[in-house]
Amino acid sequence: MQTTISSASKTVTIGGDQPFCIIGERINPTGRTAFQEQLRAGDLSQVLVDVDEQIAGGAHVLDVNMGVPLADEPALLAQSIQLVQGKTDLPICIDSSVVEALEAGLAVYQGKALVNSVTCEEDRIEAVLPLVKQHGAAIICLTNGEEGIPVLWEERFEFCKRLVDIVHGKWEIPLEDMVIDVLAMPVGAEPQSAYHFFKTVDAIRSEFDLNITCGASNTSFGMPKRHTLNSTFLAMAAGAGMTSAIMDARSEECVAAVRGSDVLLGKDEYGIGWIGNYRPPAKA
Amino acid sequence: MTHEELLQKLYDETMVGNGPEVIDLTNQGLEDGLTPDQLLFDALIPALEEVGARFERGDWFVPEMLIAGKAMAGALEVLRPLLAATGTETIGKFVMGTVKGDVHDIGKNLVNIMLEGAGFEVIDLGVQVAPEKFVEAVEEHQPDILGMSAFLTTTMPMFKANINALEKAGLRDKVIVLVGGAPVTQEYADAVAADGYAADASAAVKLSKDLIAKQRAKATA
Numbered sequence: 001m002q003t004t005i006s007s008a009s010k011t012v013t014i015g016g017d018q019p020f021c022i023i024g025e026r027i028n029p030t031g032r033t034a035f036q037e038q039l040r041a042g043d044l045s046q047v048l049v050d051v052d053e054q055i056a057g058g059a060h061v062l063d064v065n066m067g068v069p070l071a072d073e074p075a076l077l078a079q080s081i082q083l084v085q086g087k088t089d090l091p092i093c094i095d096s097s098v099v100e101a102l103e104a105g106l107a108v109y110q111g112k113a114l115v116n117s118v119t120c121e122e123d124r125i126e127a128v129l130p131l132v133k134q135h136g137a138a139i140i141c142l143t144n145g146e147e148g149i150p151v152l153w154e155e156r157f158e159f160c161k162r163l164v165d166i167v168h169g170k171w172e173i174p175l176e177d178m179v180i181d182v183l184a185m186p187v188g189a190e191p192q193s194a195y196h197f198f199k200t201v202d203a204i205r206s207e208f209d210l211n212i213t214c215g216a217s218n219t220s221f222g223m224p225k226r227h228t229l230n231s232t233f234l235a236m237a238a239g240a241g242m243t244s245a246i247m248d249a250r251s252e253e254c255v256a257a258v259r260g261s262d263v264l265l266g267k268d269e270y271g272i273g274w275i276g277n278y279r280p281p282a283k284a
Numbered sequence: 285m286t287h288e289e290l291l292q293k294l295y296d297e298t299m300v301g302n303g304p305e306v307i308d309l310t311n312q313g314l315e316d317g318l319t320p321d322q323l324l325f326d327a328l329i330p331a332l333e334e335v336g337a338r339f340e341r342g343d344w345f346v347p348e349m350l351i352a353g354k355a356m357a358g359a360l361e362v363l364r365p366l367l368a369a370t371g372t373e374t375i376g377k378f379v380m381g382t383v384k385g386d387v388h389d390i391g392k393n394l395v396n397i398m399l400e401g402a403g404f405e406v407i408d409l410g411v412q413v414a415p416e417k418f419v420e421a422v423e424e425h426q427p428d429i430l431g432m433s434a435f436l437t438t439t440m441p442m443f444k445a446n447i448n449a450l451e452k453a454g455l456r457d458k459v460i461v462l463v464g465g466a467p468v469t470q471e472y473a474d475a476v477a478a479d480g481y482a483a484d485a486s487a488a489v490k491l492s493k494d495l496i497a498k499q500r501a502k503a504t505a
Binding site: 030031033067096144186189190224 | 345346390468
């Protein structure tokens with residue numbers, strides 16, 4: 001299964017036969033007080049700093065989230081999408097839990113966006129999917145519903161089946177435009193969560209061959225040496241069949257882990273990409 | 285084992301989160317003639333306080349806090365009926381819940397564990413808690429503090445809705461309202477007129493103790 005997303009001039013393909021897709025997570029003010037204050041004051045300069053860092057780190061797609069409390073999120077998201085698209089041709093993952101913000105973002109977006117996200121919750125589906133259809137976007141679907149986020153892989157897989165029934169079956173969104181977010185949970189608070197994550201990924205890939213993503217940094221919440229733990233998680237998840245992740249492209253360890261998994265899974269033939277990225281300086 | 289040795293061992297085993305051993309030591313302490321109060325205030329609570337302090341300094345991590353809290357919760361199950369019988373007052377009563385529209389509960393559960401570890405009685409309403417449920421629970425349990433958690437910018441406005449519902453029911457001045465969750469800030473807590481905000485479980489315990497102490501001082505003044 002191949003999911004394509006694009007900007008006005010660049011297309012990125014996510015798929016099992018493609019290099020792991022790095023969706024840069026950093027253009028997001030959550031937990032960043034100074035950035036939030038700037039945004040509320042209408043200063044979007046930090047957005048471009050974050051964009052530069054994510055691109056320099058190796059991002060293929062940029063997640064843009066403007067979830068600032070007590071601010072006009074739809075306006076901020078639309079503005080920052082225009083700003084980012086003026087700066088780079090990387091496709092964007094439009095990220096908001098506010099439907100009006102997704103709407104405003106999609107309205108100004110040039111190309112085929114990836115929308116983040118919809119869940120199994122009925123009101124979310126009814127609000128988000130018409131927008132996705134109208135703009136011909138791809139959609140990240142979260143494997144949780146009104147009852148909460150299940151730990152067991154069997155239950156998450158049930159949510160995935162439900163998502164396929166609803167998003168593809170009922171709303172007729174093509175399967176290739178669905179990217180399933182299997183939900184990475186903190187392994188420090190729920191010791192079996194990563195095990196169930198890998199099992200879910202494997203089950204979804206075997207049954208539907210859908211593309212899979214997650215917010216990878218969540219895995220290491222509350223732990224020391226977070227980048228190392230995240231990178232181990234990313235490599236294992238890629239091994240189980242995950243094809244993309246919303247992750248911090250500034251982390252060399254995490255980026256190297258997914259690039260390494262490309263080599264080991266035979267997607268980076270002869271490791272030519274790896275060599276290009278990591279060739280030591282010439283000695284002559 | 286002397287009483288001092290037993291209390292020291294209980295303290296040590298609670299800190300490292302050795303659940304079965306903590307229950308055994310608690311039972312043994314009772315058999316040896318230690319009071320529930322002694323076990324609680326001379327071993328269990330100090331252990332959790334030390335865990336909280338280490339966490340705050342960044343020396344200890346979330347899972348360590350979690351297993352210490354769980355170990356203590358096991359001991360509390362043994363002690364709670366005895367403490368109730370001797371009339372030992374809990375530090376405070378807490379009603380807790382994740383707001384309507386939100387199913388995230390890992391952070392909330394961590395806060396619950398640390399609160400129980402500090403000697404609070406916690407009534408957890410779970411996730412997707414509607415305003416009328418919060419009001420009902422405050423009426424029924426008459427807690428010192430109502431804690432609300434939200435993980436999404438879209439569900440944070442439920443804080444205000446819940447506070448309004450409390451006001452409407454005439455309960456707002458009967459309870460301290462604390463808010464928390466990944467996107468929540470002090471500024472936001474102020475904007476919705478909550479009484480406080482804490483960034484993590486350890487800070488929540490500290491803030492809760494402070495606010496209750498202030499309230500009780502005010503009440504007796």
